[in-house]
Amino acid sequence: MHDWLAKAYGPQHWWPAETAFEVVVGAYLTQNTAWAGVERSLANLRRAGGLSIDGLRALDLDKLRELIRPSGFYSRKAPALKAFIAMLDAEFQGSLDVLAATQTEVLRERLLALPGVGGETADAILLYALGHAVPVADEYLRRITERHRLITPLPRKNRKGYEALVQLTREAFGMDALADRPRLFNEFHALTVAVGKKHCSVIADCENCPLAADLPIECQD
Template sequence: MPATLTDDLNLIYDALFAAFGHQHWWPAKTPFETMVGAILTQNVSWKNAAQAIRNLEDAGMLDPHLLAAAEAADIARLIVPSRYYNQKAERVRGFARVYVAEFGADPETMASVETGELRERLLALRGFGKETTDTILLYVCKKPVFVVDAYTRRIFSRYGLLPEGASYDQTQRLFAGNLAPDAELFNDYHAQIVRLGNTTCRRTPVCDRCPIREVRGKIRCAVGRG
C-alpha cells in the first residue's frame, strides 16, 4: 500500500522520539505558570521567558489574583527579560483578570469549557494569537489541539509536507487531519519539533546531525540533498 501522510508523520515522530526521548513539556510547576509562560515566550526565547517567570515567582507575584490586581508597571518591571515587557504586562494582567473572573482561577473549570468555545474566548483577549491560545489549550487544558510555531513551518516545508509560507491554519490541518486527536501525542510531538528546530533544523541547518534527514529512505529533506 502507498504511504499516507499519517504514515509519514508517525515515522517522523518515532524518529524524533528515538533520538531525543520524551520531552516532558511544558516546563512549569503549575498550570498558571504555563499560562503566563505562553504569554511571556511570545517573540522571545524560552530562556528569557523563564527568567521573567522566575522574577515573578521570586517577588511572590506568580498568582492570578495578585497579577489581576497589580499595576501593569509593577508587572513590567519584573518581566523585563521577556522583551516587549510593557505590552506583555498588560496581556498578563488582562488574562489573569479573565482567569479569575470567568474561571475562578481554576484550570479544571477552564478545561471543562468546550474546545471551540474556549479557543474563541482566548483568541478574543488582547495580544492572544493562535499559538499562545493553542499552547494553553494543549498544555494546560489537555485539549487535542496541535500547536504550530515557526519551527513547524520550517521543518515540514523542508520535507515537502507543507508549501513555503504555509499559514498557521494550513500547518495545523496537516497534523489535525492526519493524526488521531491525542493530546499526549500532540504535546510531545510539538515539543520534539521545538527540540529539532533549536538544535538541528535551524535557519542554517546542521543536516548531518538531523535524526529525520532520511526516514527509512523515503521521507527526505530538500535542504539535505546533495
C-alpha cells in the same frame, strides 16, 4: 516522525513549569523573546508571589510591568496578562479547571479574542496548560513540514498563515484521529523544537538528523 525523534532524543519534559498557571504566564512572556529572559521574569514573579492566579491578580499593573521587564515588550505583556485574569474571573469562576473544561474550539476562539494572544500562544496554553490535544505550529514545524514536502509553502507571519499551517499539519499527520492523546501532541511539539534547533535551522543539517530517512528522495542530494 514522533517515534524517530523520541528514540533519538528521549522524553522532553515540556512545559518547564511547576503549575498550569505558570505555563500560561510563560506562554505570554515567551512571545518574541528568548527563554532566558522569560526565566528571569518568572523568577521575579515567583519572588514577588505573583506566580499564581491570586498573586498576579493582586499585583498592580506598574509592579507587573517591572517584574516582567526581562522578557521584553512588558508594556504590552503586562496588560495582556491582566486581561487573561479578568476573563478567568468574569467567565470561568477564576479557575483554570473550569476554563479547561470548555470545548476546545470554543476555548480557542475565546483565547484568540484576548489582547496579546495569537495562534501560537493560544495553542501553547491549550496544549500545555489546559491539556487539550492541539498542534502548536511554529517556525520549526513549518520548516520541517515544508522541507519534507508534507505541506505546500504558506504565507508567513500572519494569522491566516498560522491557521493554514495548523490545518495542513492536522491533515498531514492525521491529528484529528488523535484528539484523545494530548500527551502525544505535547511530546511531538517539544521534539520538533529539539530537531529544529539541532538540525533544521535556516540551513538544514540533514546528514546528521534523525528525520533524514523520511526526506523525500528528490530532496536527498
